[in-house]
Amino acid sequence: MRARFTVDEIAAAALRIVDDRGLNALSMRALAATLGTGPMTVYNYVTDKTGLEELVVAAVVAEISVPPPTDDWRHDVYAVAQAMWRGVRAHPAAVPLILTRRMSSATGFAVAEALVAALTRAGLSDRDRLAAFHGVLGFVTGAAQAELAGPLATDTDDPGDAAARIGAVAGVAHPHIAALSKVAAQTSVDDDFSRGLQMLVDGIAAAVR
Structure with a gap:
């Protein structure tokens, strides 16, 4: 007899809960209610909250x-x-789980494998390849955290709001931060990320040379 749900369906339902109601709303009972079944049915697919969180990342x-x-x-x-x-920006409420559980199972390895493969084609030494991998991965996740869950960010921000608040807090005591926050308020998040990523890739290329 066919299973009532597939693992992919369970994972998608768990992600909907996080998207719609936030990370704190994720529980076995909430997942069961979303699927229209009893909590014991859910335990046939995932054994605990940790496993449930890994499904969200998946x-x-x-x-x-x-x-x-x-x-x-x-x-x-x-x-x-x-x-x-x-992919990370599409699910802001899931960012904390992506940061902590993205490599806890092989589920998230496909994207990481593609990144490592690209860096391998660069001809880097083993240690440089490892450092470059961590550098790119850290830049992506750090940028997402800064935008979606960083200091002074809110759910209703337009791109310049958080930067303006940071500049106001910095004030005259921290003039460099205040000046840079004005630039940030006039720069789109996409453009800022793209420029930073290009600088990072250029730096990796310099290591190859």
């Missing part, structure tokens, strides 16, 4: 379209990082 990762490799490793690193960025 659902986010499943939506990320990994770009096919090309002959240009720099293009590929940039494209994979952009795909990761878009």
Whole structure:
């Protein structure tokens, strides 16, 4: 007899809860209610809250379209990082789970594998490849956290609101932060991320040379 739900359906339902009601609303009971079944049925698919959180991350990762490799490793690193960025930003409430559980199972390895493969084609030494991988991954997740869950950010921000508040807090005591916050208030999040990512990729290329 066919199982009542697939694991993918369970994961998608868990992600909907996080998207609609926030991370604190995620529970076995809430998932059962969303699926229209009893809590004991859910335990046939996932054993505890940790497993449930890993399914949420799996659902986010499943939506990320990994770009096919090309002959240009720099293009590929940039494209994979952009795909990761878009995927994480699509589910802001899930960011804390992505930061803490993205590598806790093989579910999230497909995107990471594509990134490592692109860096391997660059001809980096093993240690440089590891450092570059951590650098790109940290940049993507850090940028997402700063935008979606960072200091002074709110759910209703337009792109310049958080930067303006940071500038106001910095005041005359921290003139460099105040000045940079004015630039940030006039720069789109996408453009800021793209520029930073390009600088990072250029730095990796310099290490190759």
